[in-house]
Amino acid sequence: MKPMTFKLAVCRDVVGSRIDITVDSEPDRLIARVTTTLDNFGLGDDRPRNPSTHFERGFAQAGNAGPGTKHVLEVQAYDESGSAESATKIWVDEI
Numbered sequence: 001m002k003p004m005t006f007k008l009a010v011c012r013d014v015v016g017s018r019i020d021i022t023v024d025s026e027p028d029r030l031i032a033r034v035t036t037t038l039d040n041f042g043l044g045d046d047r048p049r050n051p052s053t054h055f056e057r058g059f060a061q062a063g064n065a066g067p068g069t070k071h072v073l074e075v076q077a078y079d080e081s082g083s084a085e086s087a088t089k090i091w092v093d094e095i
Contacts, residue, residue, distance in 0.1 A: 006087035019059040023077045031055045033078040038063045069093045
C-alpha cells in the first residue's frame, strides 16, 4: 500500500494566512476524513459524503500573522478503516 501524498501551501492573506491543502491516495485506500490544525486550533474536520482518492480544502484569513510569528500546520488524513497518515508544515512569518 502506497502512502498518501500531501501538498500544503501557505501564503500571507489580508489577515492571517491563506492555506491550501491537497491529499491524494490510491484507489484501494479512499480518504474518508481530513482534520486540519493551525497553531493548536482546529480549522477543519472534514468527512466527505463519498470517500475518494483526492481531497482539497482552502482556508482564507486563517490564524494570526506578524513578523517573526512561528506557525505549525498539521493535517491528518484517515482512510475508511480509520488508519491515519499526517503531514506537518512549520514556518515563520517574515514580514
